Amino acid sequence: MGNNDENSDLYVGKSVRTLEGKGPVSGRAKYTSDFNFDGQLYAHILRSPHASADIKSIDTSAAEKISGVVKVLTGEEAAKYIDPIPHYIDPTGLGGKVATIRCLALDYVWCYGQPVAVVVAEEKRIAQYAVSKINVDYDIKDPVIDPALALREDAKPVVRDWDSNLITQLPFSNGDPEKAISSADEVIQTEVKVHRFSTQPIETRCYNAVWEAETESITLYGTVQNPHPLRNVLSKVLRMPENKIRIHAPTIGGAFGLKMHGHPEEGLMCILSKLTRRPVKWVESREECLLVGAREQVHNVELAVKKDGTITALRDNFVANTGAPSATPGWAMSFLTGLTMPGPYAVRNLDVLLSAVVTNKPGWNASRGYGKEVTAMALEISIDNAARQLGIDPLEMRCKNFIKSDQFPYDSPTGLIYDSGDYSGVLMKAAKAIDYEGWKVKQKEALKEGRYIGIGIGFELTPEGGAVPGTLVAGYDTSSVKVGPDGSVRVLTGVTSPGSGNPTGIAQIVADELGVKLDTIEVIQGDTTTCPYGFGNASGRSTIVGGGSAAKAAKKVREKIIKVAAALMEVDEKTVNLIQGNITSGDKSISLEEVCYAVYTRAYDVASVVEPPLESTATFKPGLIRHTPDENGRINPYPSYSNAGFIAITEVDIETGQTKLLKISVAHDCGKAINPILVEGQANGAISFGIGGSMSENIVFDENGRQLTNNFMDYVMPRAHDVPEILQSHHDSPNPVTYMGLKGAGEAGVGGSASAIVNSVNNALSPFGVLITDLPLTAPRVWAAIQLARKNQPQRKVA
Amino acid sequence: MSLYPQFAKPNTTEQASQLLSGLSTGAVIIAGGQEIMPSVNYGHLMPSVYVDINSLKDLVGINFENNELSIGALTVHRDIQNNELVKEHVPLLSYAAQWVGGGWQVHNRGTIGGNIVSMHPLYDIIPSLLILDAEVEIISAAGTNRVSISDLLNDTSHGLGSKSILSKIIIKPMSKSLGWAYEKLKITSGGYGSANSAAIVETKNSKIISLRVSVGAVSPLPVDISSSLSSLIGNEWNDSLNDIITSKCSSLFDDALSDQQGDDQWRRSMASVMAIRSIKAALKKIE
Incomplete structure (x- = not known):
């Protein structure tokens, strides 16, 4: 089912405009912050100005005296009413240490920006003003900021009751890397330093907790990616049963992992609402939003290679600075970085060691790519360096080492099972689209004029739809399809949308499976009261499992409609056609509405052949996921392995160090594009992340661990003008274990595009012998590298 | 710093300077608001009094008289870019104003006076004014002063503080041969x-x-x-x-x-x- 023929009666495969896009574009969408209730109160949070300090005392008396202040809550009082936040992914599951995460600091603070107290007031500005009147007496300590220093034996533990600053240290090994390295023609070392950059949706986080007096329950309106799992967490924090908590996630203005839960403000707003018996709202400022960390890793990659470019072993000892402990799933991204080595490459000898370290920087949360983008950056930058040193074309070097398309399903050396793929086909398609060979000629011509053009390659393997055993990160999900007596359709899903358009993709699937028109379908998500128990959006899963489960449910409902239609038309049900809401059998026809109405109203007569109502709930549980450890204790948490190849063309202004991205080409394998516009939109977004991450976005701290980056003047994200023409191609290898071969398209692109850009800049600067692997490639950094190269090689005549 | 700020909207420069001379340091002058409002919204600034100078007619208008171009301090960047007198007599300034950051919204609201008095190192207007030998007129309760833009930058005693108002910018026309x-x-x-x-x-x-x-x-x-x-x-x-x-x-x-x-x-x-x-x-x- 599904095709690319625009004249087809089927929707799958067509670039349908999103059904839910009109609201946000026209300003009519209702975001969390747009919800207000009678007696609405507003919260403002006092955050630690220090990276590490003991809290000696907190004096809230001046704040409490301010007219309009309803409640001031400190960590000490909060501990009486609420419990610590359970971890989204408990480190003990990966052999790690666990810290107690509280909504408000108790006794000491372990990072800049940590919530210390909160004020609730009649107006937002009163709460803000009152916070400035709280007096905290801190005993400031020297912070641990540098992960290398954090790992030293004499380092002070960030978590006071830990014996070291390691959350966990995990090896990912296979084969005989020692032998391969010692017998290699060459061993090429590359240190790749990926900096701290995060995700910054237009809509920051917001929670509005409403105490429902009648039922003594709480409704939390929130920017929440995973409503049901959050409800479970809040039940533990608030000491309330899950059935007394309702989470409603309305339209979301971008999430990218940031709105995965474990944030202190979720539980805080709920308990403040319970204590004040009034609705309490908190809207995150941009300054607060920038406190989230991600990606900061240092890789020491060694590639054992033959002279012909074949990679025989990979060694990588890498350290992740995950900041202070957090209940959000951020820290576990470092695990995925190691687990997805060596990406798309057929390297069997592996010696990778992850050290996940805590420091006094603010903690991580999930961010698009979920660690797999850093795998791509470490691998792609290292492989480019190897190709350069061996004098091999980097495209050829990659194609030589890719897993071949006839090797799937492929057992990776870390225990993963890759479903399908044609990696060299993907990359060659991207290269052809941008005219890779042609740019090599243009590059030479430009150099004669003193212009430095670079051509860079990146590839990214992005497993999607992940499931972690023993956590509410599940591989399956559930949908209900409900057709009313009037023939209109409601689809309720356990998956949610961060604004990516998956409701439209799911509606396209249901329209085809059910046989109705697309505009008769409404997709409802993000409400724990009405939607089936589900796991929300993460890991590019929503269309795979949301679409897969909705398709199953739609098929069952279709069977009922056909049966009743056959009875009404007095024909054999095998002769009944249902497409686009038209029911026919030979030259007979009947309206969909008439059949649906009959199901509800003639249950004891002609419609008695089916059980009313026209509703079905189904779960889709993709195969390939293996949670029973193999003989080496390894699991496969993913059912599908999306991948994408990138070619970036840049021009570097050697006087200023400024890089201009001229063009970028991407070929994407998402298994099957339900709606190409949606897939391309996701790729465009991910590439913009890659552009910002590789060139300008960077979160920095002073020597005392205070975060210096706190607005968009300092955290410079790309704007439309910075994003060049993006050439998009699809090269789909269907996944054999998912509905229609879907692989997911929500994440791939960040690491691949970032690596292509970095490799492109280094390629442009190769006449200077410059190789920058310390990211981001800001203009000053590029400029300094050129200056250094010129100083070291003054005889080299360039430009 | 005040939770309940007051708002004043004087009608003449005289009223405005009298008012400012009597106010404490918590008062701020507001025109286009592009500099002040982000700080207020962030909670970094909580003024006690906003003195809105948008009604001051002396600060409005672009005129060419006596071989001098006079640009009222309330002139927004969009007008600096498009005004025929500015384009004809000081095309450099008209062009530089196109580079003011923040996009169309800021260009439509932000004023040349606000851009100058913020004395932000990264802004785009002062570099051109410096080499055009522009002068500015400053009004306070003590009277009206005319100082060169370079003096305004270099001499702290000319610091505008919260008691004075920058009323206009005066520039000699550029020769067409430049x-x-x-x-x-x-x-x-x-x-x-x-x-x-x-x-x-x-x-x-x-x-x-x-x-x-x-x-x-x-x-x-x-x-x-x-x-x-x-x-x-x-x-x-x-x-x-x-x-x-x-x-x-x-x-x-x-x-x-x-x-x-x-x-x-x-x-x-x-x-x-x-x-x-x-x-x-x-x-x-x-x-």
Whole structure:
């Protein structure tokens, strides 16, 4: 089912405009912050100005005296009413240490920006003003900021009751890397330093907790990616049963992992609402939003290679600075970085060691790519360096080492099972689209004029739809399809949308499976009261499992409609056609509405052949996921392995160090594009992340661990003008274990595009012998590298 | 700092200066609001009194009289860009105003007066005004003063504080035979400028006979570097002048800024790169 023929009666495969896009574009969408209730109160949070300090005392008396202040809550009082936040992914599951995460600091603070107290007031500005009147007496300590220093034996533990600053240290090994390295023609070392950059949706986080007096329950309106799992967490924090908590996630203005839960403000707003018996709202400022960390890793990659470019072993000892402990799933991204080595490459000898370290920087949360983008950056930058040193074309070097398309399903050396793929086909398609060979000629011509053009390659393997055993990160999900007596359709899903358009993709699937028109379908998500128990959006899963489960449910409902239609038309049900809401059998026809109405109203007569109502709930549980450890204790948490190849063309202004991205080409394998516009939109977004991450976005701290980056003047994200023409191609290898071969398209692109850009800049600067692997490639950094190269090689005549 | 600020909207400059002289330091003047409101929204600034000067007629309008162009302080960037008098008499300023950051909304609301009094090192208006030898008129309860823009920058006693109002900018028209340029180094379209330079040149028989150059966004305030480049006068442009400019600039910016867009060493080097680019672009205009 599904095709690319625009004249087809089927929707799958067509670039349908999103059904839910009109609201946000026209300003009519209702975001969390747009919800207000009678007696609405507003919260403002006092955050630690220090990276590490003991809290000696907190004096809230001046704040409490301010007219309009309803409640001031400190960590000490909060501990009486609420419990610590359970971890989204408990480190003990990966052999790690666990810290107690509280909504408000108790006794000491372990990072800049940590919530210390909160004020609730009649107006937002009163709460803000009152916070400035709280007096905290801190005993400031020297912070641990540098992960290398954090790992030293004499380092002070960030978590006071830990014996070291390691959350966990995990090896990912296979084969005989020692032998391969010692017998290699060459061993090429590359240190790749990926900096701290995060995700910054237009809509920051917001929670509005409403105490429902009648039922003594709480409704939390929130920017929440995973409503049901959050409800479970809040039940533990608030000491309330899950059935007394309702989470409603309305339209979301971008999430990218940031709105995965474990944030202190979720539980805080709920308990403040319970204590004040009034609705309490908190809207995150941009300054607060920038406190989230991600990606900061240092890789020491060694590639054992033959002279012909074949990679025989990979060694990588890498350290992740995950900041202070957090209940959000951020820290576990470092695990995925190691687990997805060596990406798309057929390297069997592996010696990778992850050290996940805590420091006094603010903690991580999930961010698009979920660690797999850093795998791509470490691998792609290292492989480019190897190709350069061996004098091999980097495209050829990659194609030589890719897993071949006839090797799937492929057992990776870390225990993963890759479903399908044609990696060299993907990359060659991207290269052809941008005219890779042609740019090599243009590059030479430009150099004669003193212009430095670079051509860079990146590839990214992005497993999607992940499931972690023993956590509410599940591989399956559930949908209900409900057709009313009037023939209109409601689809309720356990998956949610961060604004990516998956409701439209799911509606396209249901329209085809059910046989109705697309505009008769409404997709409802993000409400724990009405939607089936589900796991929300993460890991590019929503269309795979949301679409897969909705398709199953739609098929069952279709069977009922056909049966009743056959009875009404007095024909054999095998002769009944249902497409686009038209029911026919030979030259007979009947309206969909008439059949649906009959199901509800003639249950004891002609419609008695089916059980009313026209509703079905189904779960889709993709195969390939293996949670029973193999003989080496390894699991496969993913059912599908999306991948994408990138070619970036840049021009570097050697006087200023400024890089201009001229063009970028991407070929994407998402298994099957339900709606190409949606897939391309996701790729465009991910590439913009890659552009910002590789060139300008960077979160920095002073020597005392205070975060210096706190607005968009300092955290410079790309704007439309910075994003060049993006050439998009699809090269789909269907996944054999998912509905229609879907692989997911929500994440791939960040690491691949970032690596292509970095490799492109280094390629442009190769006449200077410059190789920058310390990211981001800001203009000053590029400029300094050129200056250094010129100083070291003054005889080299360039430009 | 006040939770319940007051709002005043005087109708004349006289009323306004009287009012300001009687207010404490918690008062702020507000015109386009592009500088103040972000700080207020962030909670970094909680003024006790907002003095809205939008009703002051003396601060409105662009006029050309007695061979002087007078631009009211309330003139928004959009008008500086599009006004025919500004385009005709000081095309450099009109062009530089296009580079003001923040996009259309800021251009429509932000005023030239607000841009000047914020004295932000990275902004785009002052570098041009410096080499145009612009003057500004300042009104306070003590009377009306006219000072050069360079004095305003360099002499702290002219500091506007919260008691004075900048009313207009006065500029002599540029000769049509001059070449001019404004070059801005902006690493991404969303970022602030990292270095900029305005230049005005005059040539005779291809030789430079006068040269005015300023550099902004490198040091805490834009700098007029014309006197340091006097040795360029009398020369026809050639690549050896690059080295002279680079060498002169290298000693001019000991106080170079260091921020997240770039360290001081880079910024210092960018001063000469942008100066060279603006001079070359200005020369090209003459051709």
